[in-house]
Amino acid sequence: MPNSVLLMLNQPSADAPPHLVGAPTFALVDPALPQVSALDLGVTRGDGVFETIGVGDGHPQALEHHLRRFARSAAALDLPTPDSDVWRTAILAAIAELGAVPESSVKTVLTRGVEGDGRPTGWVHASLGADYDSARVDGLRVVMLDRGYRHDVEQTSPWLLAGAKTLSYAINRSVLREAARRSADDVIFVSSDGFVLEGPTSTVVYRSGDRLLTPGTGLGILEGTTQSSIFQWAESLGLGTGFERATPETLRQADAAWLVSSVRLAAPVRELDGMPFPVDHALSAGMNAHLLGLRE
Amino acid sequence: MPNSVLLMLNQPSADAPPHLVGAPTFALVDPALPQVSALDLGVTRGDGVFETIGVGDGHPQALEHHLRRFARSAAALDLPTPDSDVWRTAILAAIAELGAVPESSVKTVLTRGVEGDGRPTGWVHASLGADYDSARVDGLRVVMLDRGYRHDVEQTSPWLLAGAKTLSYAINRSVLREAARRSADDVIFVSSDGFVLEGPTSTVVYRSGDRLLTPGTGLGILEGTTQSSIFQWAESLGLGTGFERATPETLRQADAAWLVSSVRLAAPVRELDGMPFPVDHALSAGMNAHLLGLRE
DSSP states (O other): OOSEEEEEESOSBTTSOOSSSSSSOEEEEOTTSOOBOTTBHHHHSOOEEEEEEEEETTEETTHHHHHHHHHHHHHHTTOOOBOHHHHHHHHHHHHHHHOOOSEEEEEEEEEOOBTTTOOOEEEEEEEEOOOOHIIIIIOEEEEEEEOSSOTTHHHHOGGGOTTSOBSOOHHHHHHHHHHHHTTOSEEEEEOTTSOBOOBTTBEEEEEETTEEEEOOSSSSOOOOHHHHHHHHHHHHTTOEEEEOOOOHHHHHTSSEEEEEETTTEEEEEEEETTEEOOOOHHHHHHHHHHHHHHTO | OOSEEEEEESOSBTTSOOSSSSSSOEEEEOTTSOOBOTTBHHHHSOOEEEEEEEEETTEETTHHHHHHHHHHHHHHTTOOOBOHHHHHHHHHHHHHHHOOOSEEEEEEEEEOOBTTTOOOEEEEEEEEOOOOHIIIIIOEEEEEEEOSSOTTHHHHOGGGOTTSOBSOOHHHHHHHHHHHHTTOSEEEEEOTTSOBOOBTTBEEEEEETTEEEEOOSSSSOOOOHHHHHHHHHHHHTTOEEEEOOOOHHHHHTSSEEEEEETTTEEEEEEEETTEEOOOOHHHHHHHHHHHHHHTO
């Protein structure tokens, strides 16, 4: 059983010329070998978009939601529209090739391709999951860091691509190194005008009394695919849910908080800016059991 | 004579394990074939740095200046230090392989490599220059666009990597599409608090009376290698030079302005936000003649 499966798509978009004549298809290639041109704008300019999808026992989580967000990110970058049918087929083929494992993940990547070529590049990579038990049960030490942008840049300055999941994620990696320097595991971004935004690869969810809240969209942050699943579940339990702007002080006063994402699922915050933070173990366990169950 | 030359380095950094045992060296590879792993953090996260260096008749412009900036960008991303001697040798080899052409350019790329591998990836790509006569002589239509960041983020929030030349350049490409939608050719970024910053791939220089001015460093913008050469030349002519913070209004009142960069050189602004802007043809011609001469 392979540790990692890589499929290259020959026609990642229906509205761009294919790399090969014929039906849209994909090739199983060796992930240990180079598969991307050094001239691809995906690598020379971070000019592309991606999704990462959690997979349990061969079942991808919220696949259609991820495919829609993938298409929205592509539209934000004026990339050719990814052909959802082709991507869905490739994703399921990669998962099948990886074989049945308890937890794995699939990443989809669409780049603008080699400059001047006019053809996007697309691939699907499936790989075994890491061990997320510690994050899901014990929780994370989190620091809040300035994202530099006002909360309204998505409206005022759409060219900044806030809210699109692009390959230009150097900052999303850099803040994790800053977190490590501060003896923390992860980050919550705060807008330059003082609103809680999101994690570098996660959505912020917090509990205030019997309500689960999240900052919501329109703040230049990603629509949360996993947060959406959690809210549906919470409502079925009779909890309230809502999208509300929050300040760092709102978050500090919350009864519990989580960073939620498709692969790691719900990771409770156990320390915020160096101070102990309450963990709702029962709700965390419920969320993660529900999310794992969605993959079945 | 090839149109494009690609060299892959086996030891891009002295402080990271090499890809192959033996002396630091590089391999001439086919740029038409895939050379980069789809799992390289350079492509999956835009996690790397680059430089682009203008070359005239086989002579790279301000090579040492570019090598120093390359190392500073790497340091900002906590990447292993690029070995300048190895990169210099590779750059000159790529230029020699491309052969003597009037204008060409060399791009150096250093990525964090495949996740978990601990070895950076490095390459040098030399390619023929485009025709920049129109930009240098006739000039550019330029629009000013919000960069989203305050002018002081480099000091307050170094994790945002402002001032480092990273592979996460999706915004630098996106703003050119926004410029095209506004019938313009290029962009000048303005900070969220109203200071002129830089172009997406250039430095802003403007003339006020008998002085050449630039916003200068410390604003989260790149130190200009070409701007530095222009200022040295201007001082030799008896012009004053200076680093001064400028607002959009300062720029609108300037006697002339240029976007300067290593490959396109000095491109005068001929239209600013849709309004005609004065072009100093004599000074433009002088700058470009000087910059082209530096490559000899």
